[in-house]
Amino acid sequence: MPKKRPTPIEMDEQDIRPSKSQLKREMHELQQLGETLIAMSPAERARFPLSDDLLRAIDETARIRSHEGRRRHMQYVGKLMRKEDLPAIHAVFDAIEQEREQRDHAFHRLEKWRDRLIDEGDDGIERFMADYPDADRQTLRQLVRNAQREREQGKTPASARKLFKQLRDSAAL
Template sequence: MRKQRPDPVLSTNEVKEQEERPSKSQLKREMHALQALGETLIAMRPAERDRFPLSDDMLRAIEETSRIRSHEGRRRHMQYVGKLIRKEDLTAIQGVFDSIDQEQEQRDHAFHRLEKWRERLIDEGDPAVDLFMAEHPDADRQTLRQLIRNAQREREQGKPPTSSRKLFKHLRETLAL
């Protein structure tokens, strides 16, 4: 039977130091998060990646990733990318991600507005066209009415919504989205 060893007596400074220091598991979680961030940056197109404030070392490491074919080599390289990301300005990188998310949200909102207009135009017909023209006087009323009539006819006959898609595309082009 093994002897029980007594717990070592720690000074108050050592106790405070242990409480402030993150655990090994926490450090691993943070490293995995940084590696995931690196993978996200690697998956982006170069034009998107140019928006980020990345160092030359980081950009070289990202470019190098595409040349690595070995699974184990790629895993080690991703660890290296995670190490490099620690040196980057994470708040600036997060700011760029936030602005990208905000732009995407605005685009989604604009597309939802277009979808609502399309449905309203198809459902209501000419009264909705008058309202749309009041908001967007540059729109081509004749083309709009023709697309609406075709979409209504398709809906009544149960055909695929080809004209409805054309109407949506026309609305998107009219509003320059």
């Protein structure tokens, strides 16, 4: 009589659980997310959809001095993070990152304008005034002349910094 082979146990995808290592990695990620939230100012934190329990735990972190106590508290924060709406929190982080990129891009544009104004002088000021008609032409001309003089004399670019600040104010950034 031939031996019968045992039939393999059929497992649904729902029966397969993540490994203990995977659970630990996910918990550490949640703790790091909590650390990021703790490092933010209360005004920045207000943008996030956080529960009252998590907000209390974040506020409580400031009074913990012991290294071991802080480590345990961060585990608690990670545990609370499991109950939060993580996709909404990540969406806010994405929005903040996008705003930062837009702001950086705008600053780079203004830096290019500053260099262009110093290089071109009055022609550059005319082009800038076409884009930003509310800018103070006289102040720009004075700052551009001073920045050109500083560049020729090899001095520190104090007027170029003032020019950048003026451009930033004109562009309302």
